[in-house]
Every structure is written in C-alpha cells, then in structure tokens.
Amino acid sequence: MAINFQDKCRELGISPSITRKKIYEFLDECKTHPTADEIYRKLVVSLPTLSKTTVYNVLSLFLEKGLVEIINTEATEKRYEISNHPHSHFHCKECHQLFDVPKISIMYNKDKMPGFQVSKEEIYLIGICPSCSKKI
Amino acid sequence: MAINFQDKCRELGISPSITRKKIYEFLDECKTHPTADEIYRKLVVSLPTLSKTTVYNVLSLFLEKGLVEIINTEATEKRYEISNHPHSHFHCKECHQLFDVPKISIMYNKDKMPGFQVSKEEIYLIGICPSCSKKI
DNA sequence: GTCCTTGCAAAGCGTTTGCACAGAA
DNA sequence: TTCTGTGCAAACGCTTTGCAAGGAC
Secondary structure, three states: OOOOHHHHHHHHOOOOOHHHHHHHHHHHHOOOOOEHHHHHHHHOOOOOOOOHHHHHHHHHHHHHHOOEEEEOEOOOOOEEEEOOOOEEEEEEOOOOOEEEEEOOEEEOOHHHOOOOEEEEEEEEEEEEOHHHHHHO | OOOOHHHHHHHHOOOOOHHHHHHHHHHHHOOOOOEHHHHHHHHOOOOOOOOHHHHHHHHHHHHHHOOEEEEOEOOOOOEEEEOOOOEEEEEEOOOOOEEEEEOOEEEOOHHHOOOOEEEEEEEEEEEEOHHHHHHO
C-alpha cells in the first residue's frame, strides 16, 4: 500500500478498524474491481464473523470519504476501486473482465458544450483483451 | 424518426408490433435515457394493458438486435438509448440528469496497451450542467 | 394447426434499512 | 454513560423467469 491506511483514516477522521483495513487492502491489491459480494467472499475466510452489511457499510463510508469509487458498468451490480491512481478502463467483450489501462487524454471543444462545467472525465474502452485475442 | 421502424424490423427479421414501435419511438424521441420503469410509466397511458415484462422483453430483443444500448452508470438500474448517433455523455452531479454532448475524440498510445483490440470507446463526463450552474 | 407476442405472478439477486448488541472512549 | 462498529433479519427495488392466454399466419 502506497500510503499508510492508519494515516488516511486519521486525515479523514474515521477509525482504522481491522475490518476497514482489510477491505481497503483488498481493494488496493485486487486488480479485478470487485463487487461487494466478491469482497465479502474473499474476506470472510479470515474474518469469519464478517457480514455483507458491514461490507456495504464500509464501502459506503469509503465512498463518502472519497477513498473508493464506483465504476460505471452496464451491469446492475456495483464494482469498486481505490480512487488514487488515474487510469482508464477496458472491458473485454469475450471474458467480461474489466482491465485498467493507462489514463487516456481527451480533447473536446468547450464551445460545443456551453455552460457545462466538467470536473471529471471517464473513458471506457470496449474490445478484446490480449488473452482472448489469442484464443479466437 | 430518421429511419422507418418497419424497415428496420424487416432488416432484422422481427415483426414491428405496435408495442415495439411505441417503445422504439419513445426511446428515439426521449432525451432522458429512460429506465425500463420510465418507459413503462410513459407508455402504459396509451397502452393500458402494457406490462413491465413486455418492456423488458422488447428491450432485451432490441439489445440483441443492436437497436438500443445500455448506458454505463453508477446506479443499479439500467438506462437505455437508441444506438444510432455517436455522442458522449455528461452526468450532472447536482440534478443527476444525464445529457448527450457532442462526440468527444480520444487519443491513446496503442503501444501502452499491447494486445488490446479496441472496438468501441465511451466517454463519460461528470460535472455541473448549465441550469444547475446558474442556481449555485 | 404452429409460432410469436404479450403479460401475470413469482422468483432471483444485489442493495439498503431497522434494530440490537458489543466494545471503545 | 454515550458513541461507534458490527451484523442478523427483513425489506426493498430492479430484473429475470415460468408459464399460459391470445393473436397472427
């Protein structure tokens, strides 16, 4: 983990409980943009009393504090990621995995969008990932 | 409607029933990227026997045939739009409306994404829309 | 007759809420 | 004591499925 979780919590005024730490660490290490259920299933092994409610509680706290973000997807379930590194997303049509790819810069003409104040840009690419390319 | 719905259906090998026609027309006219429920509530006025199941059936047929697309959002409910005109999306943080904005072109270095074959690009801007800008 | 469209009812699934218990301050 | 973190159980909302009735051909 790049920045100490305890320090982040202190900054944000929340307590660094073991549950929160494990959820944060898992999100930080995990490359698969997990759903709440995936986080739960992974962590319940080492935290046997963990409940899904707690996962939801912690994720909603993290969202509020800006520690994590929800990724826009077509699906109804929500996927989460740590909001610390700028990047774009690539969705594979074959295996439906969601990959991180280097941040893509965009260019737009502000004159064509009068009055719209842009504070964030998200780029989502769709196609075939390297390993699926080989299979086809 | 730019292209005749009957003709599109003939091309795709599906029958242009009145229900399908109305759903297609509403999606085509509607600028708000409606959910299935919004489509239902709007159309049940003129089609009193309409059920939500039918709305879902028709949307899923349209998706399969490529007539409509699902828009990636943070929310759990799905939003639909006719897939005929290239454009990007703008989400207002204040009023949570989803706007169409002119298609934004992107530039990316393919060398940084070895093996990834991109077939589609989606750009999603977040910020404050013109009318909310005035209110603040 | 068959095939397709429609729609009621129920199930499914991810998420949120109500509430209570336990531990920390 | 109060406040906070946790978690069971139930409710909730959107979507999907099973199945049957009605219509087109």
